[in-house]
Amino acid sequence: MNxxxxxxxxxxxxxxxxxxxxxxxxxxVIDPYKGVMQPYDSEQYYYNKFKVGCGxxxxxxxxxxxxxxxTQPTTCIAFSAGASAVWRxxxxxxxxxxxxxxxxxxxxxxxxxxxxxxxxxxxxxxESEVHFNLSEIIEKLTAKSNVNCIQTPFLHGFMNExxxxxxxxxxxxxxxxxxxx
Numbered sequence: 312m313n314x315x316x317x318x319x320x321x322x323x324x325x326x327x328x329x330x331x332x333x334x335x336x337x338x339x340v341i342d343p344y345k346g347v348m349q350p351y352d353s354e355q356y357y358y359n360k361f362k363v364g365c366g367x368x369x370x371x372x373x374x375x376x377x378x379x380x381x382t383q384p385t386t387c388i389a390f391s392a393g394a395s396a397v398w399r400x401x402x403x404x405x406x407x408x409x410x411x412x413x414x415x416x417x418x419x420x421x422x423x424x425x426x427x428x429x430x431x432x433x434x435x436x437x438e439s440e441v442h443f444n445l446s447e448i449i450e451k452l453t454a455k456s457n458v459n460c461i462q463t464p465f466l467h468g469f470m471n472e473x474x475x476x477x478x479x480x481x482x483x484x485x486x487x488x489x490x491x492x
Contacts, residue, residue, distance in 0.1 A: 317393030395419035
């Protein structure tokens with residue numbers, strides 16, 4: 312199986328490349344900053360950089376281009392803003408090579424609940440989100456065909472070593488989970 316990893320607002324980082332290697336040697340990483348390796352900085356710095364330099368609509372359009380260009384069976388693994396972007400993009404692609412989507416803590420998905428799942432989608436949510444009622448979002452998503460949601464005891468960003476909420480045990484658990492399904 313091939314994998315496409317869609318980054319969060321931090322973009323292409325050393326920890327993301329390490330995560331990619333934990334999953335498979337057949338991975339391609341997509342990020343909002345055109346493949347430029349990003350240095351360590353604060354979440355606020357990257358939030359501002361993402362809003363000014365890319366934004367959610369542009370990121371979803373870029374991800375759609377990637378999905379449309381797939382030539383082999385591929386699973387997509389996406390994080391935060393990337394998970395929300397691929398949720399929007401999977402609806403628009405007709406590419407049969409996209410086989411499954413794993414989306415970790417896709418907080419912006421709350422703004423796209425009318426979207427349906429054309430491919431099997433599995434969302435791994437944190438314990439809670441600050442800006443909205445996570446239980447309501449999970450309930451609406453799990454009512455959709457082709458959608459499965461898991462709520463973890465971890466916090467938003469738990470898979471990202473640059474996040475203040477990083478959890479090494481969760482990283483290993485969910486990398487192994489992805490490889491097992």
